[in-house]
Amino acid sequence: MAPRDYGQWCGITRALELVGERWALLIIRDLLVGPRRYGELAGGLPRIPSNVLAARLKELQAAGILRRVPRSRVVVYELTPFGRELEPVVLALGAWGFKAMDEPREEQVVTPDALTMTLRTAFRPQVALELPATSYATRLGPAELLVRVDGPTLHVTRGDGPVDLAFAAGPGLRRLISGELAPDRAIATGEIEVLRGRGDLLARFATTFHLAA
Template sequence: MAARSYGQYCGVTTAVELIGERWALLIVRDLLVGPRRYTDLKQGLPRIPTNILSTRLKELQEGGVVRRVPLANCGLVYELTPYGRELEPIVLALGQWGFARMGDPEPDDIVTADSLTMALRTAFRPDAAASLPPADYELRLADIVLRVQVDGTRLRIVQLAPPRLIGGAPPAGEPGLVFAAGPGIRRVISGELTPAEAIDREVLVVEAGDATLLERFAEVFRIDSAGIPA
């Protein structure tokens, strides 16, 4: 259990004691993408001191949120328990709520493959996707490459780079659209920029495929300026 006790008998208090310590929710965020080795978690959270990462993982295990299990070809990995996975809608809702106050990144702010994956899952609108044909994207942001497949209400995201030993197999075939972006993709997801405006301002760069699919991307991945799904 977390070292801090608030001394109150309340479900919110218990939740905060379990996952409210610094870095705990970001560990949960990354494990919602998939199982991770200790080194994967450290690479995804480069500013976390190693002793704090070890402590948070121990606390999350003691709280029944995380467990350590063997995985073929990877050794021991950390993964969320079924109880821990119940945090997914809460983490996605927090991402939507925080989106409105993100602003522009600071010079030292980073985007990781796991944080970008969860950002797309946060912005995904299955109701909008349900009425559209399937789409297959390759999104590149700095050294991150994600394959993003939308088929009705189903979303699949595979991290192609940086390379990982853990994760889904790369999809077969070529994506319908390959495009590069920077942190300014937030302005497309918020609706502040249309895809055409984003291309004109070089926020997005189409590298291959059908550029018209960007309009579908912007429709399916959207959070309005209030931080609530459009």
């Protein structure tokens, strides 16, 4: 099981023994988006040493949090039902960490899976329930996502497609989601670039996705 033993009999202690090792929760974060091959996990965590990734995967598999599954002549890693129970924990941790985020450093990257989980964290289904179904294409650095909101249902996939609004963003996306930056101001200053579609729908996006800073 997990190599660390805190010597305490406590649910929080046990959770940390299972997922508290470095990189473990980020592996789980990416697998919450969907099953991944070993190379895809490594590509989504560019700083993780290969021996550490292999060790974390073995530990998480031994703990019953993920499993290896043959699929179309390759092996993928996916979360077990026990592992998927971590989703609300990861989303809550992301919302908490969002409050402490500064501007990105030059060497920091945004991956598609990380952006997907940020959007899932910020999504407000009860607000979206009162709004028309809307599709967005959002680009943040190399991460390009197709975001479909239909009532309280959110679908986020990689790539592009027919949408109501396509936009490119930089660090200003964090300020937009936090409410620090008004949608019209974001467009006027160039922090958000409308690529196609109705620019006024950025206000709907900011209403649908919100995290207090």
